[in-house]
Amino acid sequence: QKEVEQNSGPLSVPEGAIASLNCTYSDRVSQSFFWYRQYSGKSPELIMSIYSNGDKEDGRFTAQLNKASQYVSLLIRDSQPSDSATYLCAVKGSGGYQKVTFGIGTKLQVIP
Amino acid sequence: GAVVSQHPSRVICKSGTSVKIECRSLDFQATTMFWYRQFPKQSLMLMATSNEGSKATYEQGVEKDKFLINHASLTLSTLTVTSAHPEDSSFYICSASPLTATNTEAFFGQGTRLTVV
Numbered sequence: 499q500k501e502v503e504q505n506s507g508p509l510s511v512p513e514g515a516i517a518s519l520n521c522t523y524s525d526r527v528s529q530s531f532f533w534y535r536q537y538s539g540k541s542p543e544l545i546m547s548i549y550s551n552g553d554k555e556d557g558r559f560t561a562q563l564n565k566a567s568q569y570v571s572l573l574i575r576d577s578q579p580s581d582s583a584t585y586l587c588a589v590k591g592s593g594g595y596q597k598v599t600f601g602i603g604t605k606l607q608v609i610p
Numbered sequence: 611g612a613v614v615s616q617h618p619s620r621v622i623c624k625s626g627t628s629v630k631i632e633c634r635s636l637d638f639q640a641t642t643m644f645w646y647r648q649f650p651k652q653s654l655m656l657m658a659t660s661n662e663g664s665k666a667t668y669e670q671g672v673e674k675d676k677f678l679i680n681h682a683s684l685t686l687s688t689l690t691v692t693s694a695h696p697e698d699s700s701f702y703i704c705s706a707s708p709l710t711a712t713n714t715e716a717f718f719g720q721g722t723r724l725t726v727v
């Protein structure tokens with residue numbers, strides 16, 4: 499079983515719709531959860547972090563965490579063509595120097 | 611957010627030569643930095659954990675004699691790909707987190723596109 503699992507996609511949504519990206523993880527002691535966006539040929543950039551159960555909203559982005567189900571999701575409202583990228587789910591264990599483990603990433607395509 | 615600078619962004623080298631990639635944390639100190647490799651259409655794979663003042667920790671399957679890591683200061687880690695071969699061609703990315711809290715995201719360098727010909 500992979501440590502962090504994501505559907506590689508592509509996930510296609512029309513412009514203005516809500517894009518829903520999902521991620522599950524295997525290590526129950528994981529403490530920190532992140533969503534990164536990666537454009538082709540570029541380094542990942544952090545868009546959301548979440549540490550406790552529930553929802554966290556930042557602009558058009560909402561991260562959702564359910565530790566009991568070991569599930570993290572990212573919702574993108576009012577999707578724009580510029581949101582088209584690969585979204586990486588990342589999980590970190592407890593301790594400041596724990597490595598970050600990434601999922602394979604979900605490719606999102608927002609159709610104008 | 612914190613800034614991590616990686617250099618060079620792109621390098622082409624001949625097979626058998628060595629290439630050094632630098633990773634610097636510009637506005638924070640990092641006792642630990644991470645080196646990842648990403649092949650086309652694949653996820654980031656952790657290669658090694660770079661520890662300031664001590665030996666790096668390599669992931670299973672990564673040759674420590676081929677990928678030399680030096681972390682000489684709290685703001686600089688280097689990865690040297692020795693005797694490079696075409697199969698080493700990949701996107702190499704470093705990341706670092708500020709020293710402090712547990713819940714700290716990783717910040718990434720710009721990445722280095724290595725092409726071995």
